[in-house]
Amino acid sequence: MTAALPRTALTHEPAVTDAANEPAAPARTTARPPASTPVPAGLSAAAVRRRRTELLLRVLAPLLGLLVFVGLWSLVAKGGSIPGPQVTFDAAREVFADPFHRNSPNDQGIGWKILNSLSRVGIGFGLAALVGIPLGFLIGRFRFLGNMTDPVISLLRPVSPLAWLPIGLLVFKSANYAAIWTIFISSIWPMIINTAVGVQRIPQDYMNVARVLNLSEWKIFTKILFPAVLPYMLTGVRLSIGVAWLVIVAAEMLTGGVGLGFWVWDEWNNLKVENILVAIIVIGVIGLALEQLLILLAGRFDYARNGA
Amino acid sequence: MDKHLIIEGVGVTFETKRGPFVALRDVDLVVRKGEFVTLIGHSGCGKSTLLNLVAGLLHPTAGHIIAVGREVAGPGPDRAVVFQNHSLLPWMTCFDNVYLAVERVFGGSEPKAKLRERTAAALALVHLEHAAQKHPNEISGGMKQRVGIARALAMQPKVLLLDEPFGALDALTRALLQDELIKIVAQTGSTVLMVTHDVDEAVLLSDRVVMLTNGPAATIGEVLDIDLPRPRDRLALANDARYMACRSAVLAFLYQKQMKQAA
Numbered sequence: 001m002t003a004a005l006p007r008t009a010l011t012h013e014p015a016v017t018d019a020a021n022e023p024a025a026p027a028r029t030t031a032r033p034p035a036s037t038p039v040p041a042g043l044s045a046a047a048v049r050r051r052r053t054e055l056l057l058r059v060l061a062p063l064l065g066l067l068v069f070v071g072l073w074s075l076v077a078k079g080g081s082i083p084g085p086q087v088t089f090d091a092a093r094e095v096f097a098d099p100f101h102r103n104s105p106n107d108q109g110i111g112w113k114i115l116n117s118l119s120r121v122g123i124g125f126g127l128a129a130l131v132g133i134p135l136g137f138l139i140g141r142f143r144f145l146g147n148m149t150d151p152v153i154s155l156l157r158p159v160s161p162l163a164w165l166p167i168g169l170l171v172f173k174s175a176n177y178a179a180i181w182t183i184f185i186s187s188i189w190p191m192i193i194n195t196a197v198g199v200q201r202i203p204q205d206y207m208n209v210a211r212v213l214n215l216s217e218w219k220i221f222t223k224i225l226f227p228a229v230l231p232y233m234l235t236g237v238r239l240s241i242g243v244a245w246l247v248i249v250a251a252e253m254l255t256g257g258v259g260l261g262f263w264v265w266d267e268w269n270n271l272k273v274e275n276i277l278v279a280i281i282v283i284g285v286i287g288l289a290l291e292q293l294l295i296l297l298a299g300r301f302d303y304a305r306n307g308a
Numbered sequence: 309m310d311k312h313l314i315i316e317g318v319g320v321t322f323e324t325k326r327g328p329f330v331a332l333r334d335v336d337l338v339v340r341k342g343e344f345v346t347l348i349g350h351s352g353c354g355k356s357t358l359l360n361l362v363a364g365l366l367h368p369t370a371g372h373i374i375a376v377g378r379e380v381a382g383p384g385p386d387r388a389v390v391f392q393n394h395s396l397l398p399w400m401t402c403f404d405n406v407y408l409a410v411e412r413v414f415g416g417s418e419p420k421a422k423l424r425e426r427t428a429a430a431l432a433l434v435h436l437e438h439a440a441q442k443h444p445n446e447i448s449g450g451m452k453q454r455v456g457i458a459r460a461l462a463m464q465p466k467v468l469l470l471d472e473p474f475g476a477l478d479a480l481t482r483a484l485l486q487d488e489l490i491k492i493v494a495q496t497g498s499t500v501l502m503v504t505h506d507v508d509e510a511v512l513l514s515d516r517v518v519m520l521t522n523g524p525a526a527t528i529g530e531v532l533d534i535d536l537p538r539p540r541d542r543l544a545l546a547n548d549a550r551y552m553a554c555r556s557a558v559l560a561f562l563y564q565k566q567m568k569q570a571a
Contacts (some may be wrong), residue, residue, distance in 0.1 A: 205395040208365060211383040213412045214461075223408060227399040 063198025072203050083274040085097065092281075093275035104267075108258050114286065117248050117259040120176070125244045132240075134189040134235060136195025137225070146196065160245040161186035165254060175255035182251045183244045190239035198232025199225065238294040245287045313339040313362065313467055317371030320357055330525040331357050337373070337518060337528065339467070341443040344493060346501045346510040348558065349520030349529075350566060358520075362501060363389050376466045381421045388460035392472040392506050394452040396444040396459075406430050406459045413463045430462035431455070433492055447567045450481035457489070460497065470502035474509065483542065486512060490540060492539050507562070511554045512540060519561045530561050 029156045077084030080117050083091070099111035139146045164185045168178030206228060252261025260283055267275040319333040332354045337501065339345050347355040348512050360366040363375055364383035366515050368403075374378040387411075395403050407427045414423055415446055434454040444455070453473060473489075476480040481547055484507060493500060504510050510517045514534050521529040534554050545551040 006559065068395060205391060206397060208391065209395050209397065210381075211365060212363060212385065212387075212389050213409055214382075214384050217409075219408075221413075224398075227397070232549070281403060 020021050052123075057137065061179040081273075083277060086174055088274045088277045091272075092278045095275065095278055096268040105258070110263075110282070113258055113260050114282065116257070117252065117261065118286070119255035120252075120259065121178050121241070121244045121248050123246075124180040125187050125241055127180075128184045128244075129191055129237065132191035132236075133195050134193045136233070136236070137199055137229070139192065140199025140229075141197035141225070148202075153189065156185075157189045157193075161243070162250055162254065165251060169255075175257055177254045179248065179257075186247050187240040187244040190243065191233070191236040194232045194236025194239070195229060198229035201232070202228045229300065230284055234294065234301060238298065239292060241290050242287070245283075245290060250285055275290060310340040310341040311338050311374075312343070312376060313337075314374040315358075315362070315371070316374070317357075317362060318368045318373060319352070319370035320366065321369045331523060332361075332527065333370070333525045336525050339499060341499055342479070342497050344502070344515045345512055346514040347420065347433060347501070347503045347520060348505060348507070348517055348562070349526065350522055352560065353520045353523045354526040355520050357469055359389075359469055359501060359503045362411050362467070362471050363387055365389075377405045379497065385463045388465035388467075389469045389471060390453070390456045390460045390473045392475050394444070394449075394456040395533055396455055397450055397451045398444050401441050401443055402431065402436060402447070402458075403427055405444070405455060406462050409459045410462045426462055426523045429457040433459045433461060433495075434488065438516060439538045446566045448481075450477055450485060453477060453485060454488075455487075457492070461492065461498070466499065467566075468498045470500060472503050472505070474506075475504070475506075482509070487542060489513065490538075494539060507555060510558060511536075511551060512542065512545065515555075517558055519558065519566075522566050529566065530557075532557055542550045 039123035043285055073082075075085050076082055078163075095110050099109040101107075101109040102112065134151075139149055164182050165178055168181035169175065172178055172181060202225065206224050210224050215223070248259070249264065252259040253265045256262050256265075262277055263274055264279045267273070267279065315335055315337040320331045323333055335358060337345075347358060350356045356368060361368050361376065362380065364380050364387065378415045380387075396402070401406070401521040407423065410423050410426045410430070411560070411569055414426060418426075426528055428437070431437055434450060434457055436458065439451060439455075444452055447455075453476075457473065464556070474485050477485065490513060492498075502510075502513065511534055517532045517534060519530045519532070522525050531552060535550070536550060536554070
């Protein structure tokens with residue numbers, strides 16, 4: 001599975017570029033821009049130059065990248081089989097003109113499609129977090145449990161998410177629940193593994209403090225284990241949500257219903273390729289937004305571990 | 309003589325892949341109440357191992373350790389440890405770090421206001437009232453170590469265990485904290501067992517310096533009584549003949565009798 005990662009993730013957290021399921025170090029430095037100070041009246045020439053370079057790197061380079069992308073797209077579109085940016089933009093305007101219309105079960109606005117997909121991801125991912133994070137703590141804390149679950153996790157983790165879909169259909173007899181089940185089972189692994197690794201990597205110093213103070217197991221959990229593991233856990237959550245969002249589109253293509261994935265498939269059957277491109281962009285933007293949201297969240301709990 | 313801490317025939321053997329490794333053997337030591345005893349030796353001689361045995365973080369494979377009339381079976385707040393790397397919890401303020409220890413020891417018997425008072429008093433003892441609400445990563449290494457000391461002292465331990473507490477600090481900060489420790493120990497009458505590899509630190513602070521032979525199978529080589537009057541002043545002692553004699557004795561043990569082969 002190749003995870004399409006936003007620029008920030010690539011430049012700041014090389015660990016994340018592994019397969020999405022691998023345990024990764026917690027986000028140490030989040031995408032926090034250096035504090036930009038207002039320009040004082042008498043700014044030296046060197047400072048002005050530095051600010052200009054900074055502007056060039058932070059704003060112009062990404063814009064140029066997008067421009068090149070749209071240019072290449074136009075070129076390819078000239079070939080005829082793929083709609084160009086202008087056609088796609090017009091299609092998008094039409095799609096977004098009335099995002100919450102509801103003409104029939106099969107003709108609903110883009111807003112409903114997005115909300116439906118997000119709610120499936122939310123439920124599947126939420127259940128996975130509910131099960132995966134506590135399980136990760138137990139596996140990390142007790143070696144016996146860790147060794148016990150290791151072979152099963154190693155066996156199931158590499159399974160392609162969609163392989164789980166028929167099982168879901170069989171057990172739940174419902175396309176919707178099958179999709180949620182697929183999200184659940186494919187997004188649970190990063191949370192289990194990262195949480196467990198976080199627990200195992202707690203510095204011995206912290207545990208020695210707990211031992212010398214003779215803290216109760218509850219105090220150890222709330223005052224030491226949980227705060228120490230939180231950054232790892234949030235990395236797991238971020239990877240999981242990425243996986244969930246990747247999987248939902250594919251799952252919906254197979255299960256149908258209202259959602260972004262089925263919309264792509266539907267428009268393929270209608271041969272409205274410009275709408276497929278709109279869907280791809282919408283899926284990308286939402287994925288990016290989810291990722292950034294969690295990076296922001298992780299940043300709030302980044303209690304500068306360099307102090308340790 | 310009040311035998312506050314008794315170490316009797318203690319040895320530690322680690323099981324390794326290449327057979328048993330004897331780290332310590334036949335260690336006998338008695339520490340009186342209110343005494344300041346330093347363990348000194350070359351690195352790898354097992355002095356930290358000995359301290360961890362008293363702390364209860366490790367268990368002896370031979371002999372036994374009795375702290376204040378009770379055999380040491382595990383770690384406990386009656387033997388507070390100041391670790392070399394301060395070991396403060398980075399997600400808590402300095403106040404909360406100390407409070408965690410205070411709450412554990414006195415939480416059962418005292419109201420919250422009293423616990424806060426104790427915490428504040430401990431921070432005041434190390435002159436860190438102003439940093440109470442700061443997080444460990446916002447203060448210097450010397451200040452972190454002071455919080456570590458405050459945390460240990462706040463527990464009113466029967467024995468205070470210091471594991472190279474100033475080892476990671478620069479020379480000036482170290483001297484400053486040593487002077488502070490002298491005052492605090494005088495003020496609180498603590499019984500202290502400290503590990504160090506700094507000869508001056510050992511002589512300046514201790515009532516007795518316990519010198520360990522080189523490992524493996526390290527044991528106590530010599531014990532030197534430091535018969536210098538207190539309060540001790542670093543500058544006045546610099547040229548004091550008795551101080552120099554003590555210092556030479558320890559140096560002679562470390563660098564003549566126990567010269568470490570090039571590691």
